[in-house]
Amino acid sequence: MAGKSEPAATRNAYGAALVELGEAHSDVVALDADLSVSTQSAKFGAAFPDRFFNVGAAEANMMSMACGLAATGKRPYASTFAIFATGRAYDQIRLGIAHNELPVKICASHGGVSLGEDGASHQMIEDIALMRVMPNMTVVVPADYNQAYRATLDSYESEEPQYLRFGRPATPVVYEDVPETLGTGVDVLREGKDISLIATGHMVWRALEAAEALEAEDGVEAEVVNVSIIKPIHSESIVETLAKTGVAVTAEEHRIVGGLADAVRHVAAEQHPVPIFAVGMGDEFGISGTGEACMEHFGLTASGIADRAREALLLKPIVSHPPLLGPDWT
């Protein structure tokens, strides 16, 4: 397998896995909008120039072209930055791809604020929300290079439209090798009984670090859960960890509204209400800085997760106190 053990960018996994898909399947075609080196689709373009279409800076055209290609039997992979893929071309994805249930894979790189210096215009923190509300769309956010490789390969097996979110910076791997499967899209990476740290994408390795800090500094046994398929979210797995720990913190490089926090809280509200605190972007846009400086600025760090966990743990005994959950509670 083509797994990595050193830090690597999820977008690089996309580029490498897409070439593997191209070798295996002649119906795979790729499109990009003048960002193919950044998104890594250029690797596919170099290997299969006849099946690669760089449309220039015209994302709306790219998505509708992908629709036409898929309607004629091809398996298109369309990539650009997350902001342009979902923000600029929303209606094209909606009518041409999602409504038609065509097997187009929208593979967006540079999700979140960790792309850094380009700043707010390029830092997409609403894409998961936009793709979650779209009927028929699956939303996949891999945690590391190895899972991103699997997510790309597995996307071919699905006949449905999918949104895959990749990132710019090299990040530590959390899977030792390319996993056999994405499974339910909800993986328990670290067992614990006191609190669930439910994270996605670039926040997963940080959640693992937070769990170590909580154990070392507070004696808290945190469970770390990686959600790689945010929609449809595997509610049984979410309920299982919530029932086990009774309190949770979600962590995402995205707006809390509409993102992982909402997805988990939705499951909890209906099936297992417990306190769920969130780490993510509030009602604010990103700013320029190095990727890591941006993450720190917005509290998207291991210590940010650990701090929220400590607050959540304070609430846990209160809300789990039987009288407060009784009929007199207002």
Place this chain on the structure above:
Amino acid sequence: MSRLRSVPDLHPPSKEAARGLGEASIAELERWATVHRLACVRMLAVAKSGHLDSSLSAADIVSALYNRVLRHDPENPAWHERDRFVLCKGHAAPIQYAALAHHGYFPHEDLQGLRKIGAPLQGHPDMNRTPGVEVSTGSLGQGLSMCVGIGLALRLDGLEDTAHVFGVLSDGDCQEGQTWEAATAAAHFGLTNLTAIVDYNHLQTDGTTEQVMDIGDVRAKFESFGWDSIQIDGHDMDAIVEALERSRTLDRPAAIVANTKKGRGVSFMEGRFGFHGKPPSPEQALEALEELEARLEEQTAAIQGAQG
């Protein structure tokens, strides 16, 4: 509404004709256009909703395509080597539905369910609900890009010399920036199996196109984007057929800017503002049906006279 019935066909096109192996005459195409117009009026009168005048302006173009130019097989809609028709101006769905029903893609009775809950004929074309619809449309500006994608896929399959893509665009499509992204891409990728027909009827929802947002010399625009581009009278069947058949032979993407009149064939509606998106009242529908049926009788008699 006793007049809301099917018009018996003079003679349905043979399977060979449907595949483009035989040719309907110009007079027959004109007659089919009237048949399709009648179907549109009936559909809209029953649905009490939809875009009648936009459908009527495209009727001659659609008749030429479905009854002569397109290589398609209603008995095998998924025939991979077929030509593709994309109604970029999806709001004119009734005219495509009329042509599809005429060729047996679905029963004529389905036309009466237009825009009704649970019925297969949606307000705008839906590829997953209506046989014969290649891609769903209805959001202006997206159709030509879809056509580019289809054309490229056919080229990858080695079918570019036989399988052609025909997209019918509206004034509004030409106001959307995406159409010009697609025009740029079609020329850049050197597509030779794409024809864009602009049903340039000069009227839109809020007024004349010239008042609302003048799109100017559309023919020159396509030409400047690297397309072969011609302008014709979009109600002159001879010119339509010649332009469409010529467009298959070019080494560039082809634009046919067809000057048309919205509501063509129904005098009180023709070229008049105020009917976009408004279904005919029962009285208007009867008036329209009378005029179109009279025209149909004339056309039928002329064809029978020529044959006799």
